[in-house]
């Protein structure tokens with residue numbers, strides 16, 4: 256069985272190794288268009304490679320994918336986060352779990368992962384061909400003919416692992432095969448707020464906030480970081496992922512409502528204020544910050560509410576109180592544009608999942624053609640979930656490459 260794997264990234268290498276593990280006699284060639292393989296793995300997770308997430312309940316794991324979660328859930332029984340940990344352990348690569356659940360190699364260096372893949376691929380006789388873009392693919396009877404540079408080559412099976420494509424044009428060669436493509440849009444980005452003075456608080460972090468898109472049901476939860484261009488941090492990235500398509504349609508012009516106190520409600524907040532008013536009536540409002548937000552943010556919100564810097568708690572009532580409550584629980588900001596998150600960004604959209612057999616990763620229309628990785632309409636939130644999707648889909652494609 257001659258197999259071509261198109262794309263020398265995470266999914267390309269993992270599917271090749273899976274093919275060799277399940278069918279040692281097969282002949283596997285990886286075609287990579289650039290001069291280097293695994294380039295994204297190298298820069299992933301800030302150079303440390305967030306390999307997976309310590310989430311070992313597959314139902315829960317699947318909920319971290321704004322697109323493709325249900326599809327993945329059907330695959331996880333074949334290869335899940337625990338399988339990833341074991342796969343690397345078997346190769347003496349231990350993963351370290353951080354408090355937020357992200358798992359990195361103990362070396363804290365993505366090169367460890369690259370070395371393991373390349374070493375095993377060479378050892379198992381996988382041909383790695385760089386500077387080899389596949390420009391065309393054609394099915395002739397039971398075989399595939401690929402145009403690589405100017406050469407025509409034939410294979411029995413093909414795995415496409417060419418990664419996320421920012422523009423639909425990049426996927427036209429797959430549309431030409433009759434496959435349905437979901438328009439690609441970016442996911443995992445931070446929000447630009449060019450006209451908001453909150454950016455003067457850059458570097459301030461609040462650990463538990465909730466952020467909503469005004470007029471929508473979407474919610475992001477977790478830490479929020481104020482940057483010099485706007486807002487970032489897990490709460491914002493989560494919103495950008497779940498809202499990727501909708502925010503694209505809004506041309507990245509929208510309003511957000513920040514609850515700086517997580518999910519605290521007005522009634523609870525009023526009670527907190529009543530207690531402070533009694534206890535600290537003679538003290539300045541600015542000097543008593545009863546909340547888990549930084550003093551800078553507290554003073555900023557006081558000023559934003561029109562409260563004088565030397566106002567005392569005894570004077571705290573009426574309109575000013577209502578304004579501060581509103582700014583703590585429903586603080587409104589104008590977002591205008593987005594900025595790529597350098598640690599991890601992905602493409603939503605790609606090959607539509609209804610085209611793919613969820614047990615084997617084979618195309619339903621074109622027998623012998625398989626897909627894995629970000630080329631599919633699957634993407635996760637930040638935290639190792641995108642690589643996990645690549646490992647899972649690639650492993651399954653490799654395991655079923657002979658069509659069973």
Ligand SMILES: Cc1cc2nc3c(=O)[nH]c(=O)nc-3n(C[C@H](O)[C@H](O)[C@H](O)COP(=O)(O)OP(=O)(O)OC[C@H]3O[C@@H](n4cnc5c(N)ncnc54)[C@H](O)[C@@H]3O)c2cc1C
Nearest residue numbers: 262264265266288299300305389418599628629639641642
């Ligand atoms: C900066 C950054 C950091 C990230 N960090 C993390 C992280 O820490 N954890 C995580 O889970 N996810 C992370 N991600 C996401 C993750 O890297 C991707 O989801 C993952 O790499 C997808 O793997 P893939 O093999 O499908 O695609 P890719 O890794 O993009 O590989 C596709 C390969 O195919 C090649 N190719 C494309 N077209 C052709 C063609 N026609 N012929 C031949 N070759 C072709 C490309 O050159 C590329 O090498 C990060 C992404 C970025 C951009």
